[in-house]
Amino acid sequence: MKNKVFALAAVAALTSSVAFAQTAAPAAPAATAPAAAGSDAMMSGPGFTMGTKPAGPLKFVNVQKTDLTADQLEGMNIYNAQNEEIGEIEDVVIGDGKAVIGIVASVGGFLGINESYVVLDPTSVAINNDNGTWKAHVDTTKEALQNAPKLDYDKLDD
Numbered sequence: 001m002k003n004k005v006f007a008l009a010a011v012a013a014l015t016s017s018v019a020f021a022q023t024a025a026p027a028a029p030a031a032t033a034p035a036a037a038g039s040d041a042m043m044s045g046p047g048f049t050m051g052t053k054p055a056g057p058l059k060f061v062n063v064q065k066t067d068l069t070a071d072q073l074e075g076m077n078i079y080n081a082q083n084e085e086i087g088e089i090e091d092v093v094i095g096d097g098k099a100v101i102g103i104v105a106s107v108g109g110f111l112g113i114n115e116s117y118v119v120l121d122p123t124s125v126a127i128n129n130d131n132g133t134w135k136a137h138v139d140t141t142k143e144a145l146q147n148a149p150k151l152d153y154d155k156l157d158d
Helices: 002-014 142-148
Strands: 077-079 085-095 099-108 116-120 126-130 134-139
Touching: 085 142, 099 142, 116 126
Parallel strands: 077 134
Antiparallel strands: 077 085, 085 099, 099 116, 126 134
8 A cells, every 4th residue: 555654644643533723832841741542642733744744743642443544545335325445545645744635445357357446535535333343434426436537647756
């Protein structure tokens, strides 16, 4: 999976209900700060810093059983309102390092042949644990996903 480190942080942001706010620069960091717990963790700034120097001190997060990792999201089946499998989560998109702006879904094809990718707005995706199996749900049809604007990964590398 592309950029698993970024995707893991995106999953934490996607699955948390914490509000992110811009704050004044913090005072000098404590020698050891306790780790924040999973979805209770709060970003100290606007997201990742795009560059080579982080915006703040190193912090840690304790992941809880109720939190999702990027690895758990990758390959998660997507279902419609009729509980029909219509796609699969392939990737997570983080806009300018600030926030999750998209969930990449693979649609169509068979065994990866003629498969295409569309990017879903995260607010249009619901994720739940159905008797031990994580599932993503969207309010659309398989045909609508197959006809949606496509993401071309090759163009992202330009």
